[in-house]
Amino acid sequence: MCKPTVKIVLVAVVMIVKNYECKDFVLSASDQSLIEMMKHYLHTSRRLECPNQGKTSNSGVTYVRWGKKTCPHGSEIVYTGQVGGNDHQSKGGGVNYLCLPNDPENGQHQSYSNDQVYGAEYEPGYSIKPSGWSESMHNQEVPCAVCYQKLRSTVMMIPGRKTCYKGWNAEYNGFLMSDHVTYNKKDFACVDNNAEPLDNKNGNQNGALFYPLRTKCGSLRCPPYTNESDVLCVVCTK
Incomplete structure (x- = not known):
């Protein structure tokens, strides 16, 4: 459920950029960097919410x-x-x-009585x-x-x-x-x-x-x- 959420947010960001008033708008390097930062943030922030399907629980x-x-x-x-x-x-x-x-691992013989x-x-x-x-x-x-x-x-x-x-x-x-x-x-x-x-x-x-x-x-x-x-x-x- 976590990956689709990330995709929806990213699509929304891209749509906002594309629908900017200037149709010929060109993303600058700083804009591209900002988008990459947002991708990284969304990916890492959702990671803890997503169970790792590959690991077996030891409980x-x-x-x-x-x-x-x-x-x-x-x-x-x-x-x-x-x-x-x-x-x-x-x-x-x-x-x-x-x-x-x-299959016991036996200790040494003892002479006391208990x-x-x-x-x-x-x-x-x-x-x-x-x-x-x-x-x-x-x-x-x-x-x-x-x-x-x-x-x-x-x-x-x-x-x-x-x-x-x-x-x-x-x-x-x-x-x-x-x-x-x-x-x-x-x-x-x-x-x-x-x-x-x-x-x-x-x-x-x-x-x-x-x-x-x-x-x-x-x-x-x-x-x-x-x-x-x-x-x-x-x-x-x-």
Whole structure:
């Protein structure tokens, strides 16, 4: 839209000159210089208003897709990995889950005792599992993927919903999970609805654990919530 504007202004300048009362008017060197200056001014003054179509924007957001090795369609994968975190029985240290890359650059061995980075396992069983999940997920290690969504400026996880609000784009949806209420605290994480195991091993080595959560009415108003039900979640970008 910028170039046509410049052309219209220049045409107007030329028409004014041509319609000058003296039909035999001849432009002097200073007149020609003035026109060239005006061309240069219009060109440079409009440049900032015109987006550079040749450059790709570097704007975007990243998020972790818990429970999957791949990113949703339309997102780029930054890296894939294994979920880790502090042991479920540890009293101190970090409480957040980590997406640990599958190609780590390991530090030197140390003799001090402060282990805080363990693997993570799913803990759904016969009596405690999200709707639709198989018991075979029990004690399986948890994968993750860090995803990059171009041309987005913000990302958020909405607990209690499986769809985004108007104007937002759903990256993935799933179940809200954390550690068991009897263990030490962990973050809430939105684990993909179609979660998968990291591999075929099943060692029951614990570490950071993922348990499904359910609602409890009382201080939580029901309705609109329902008592003792799965807590859904969705990750949205805009």
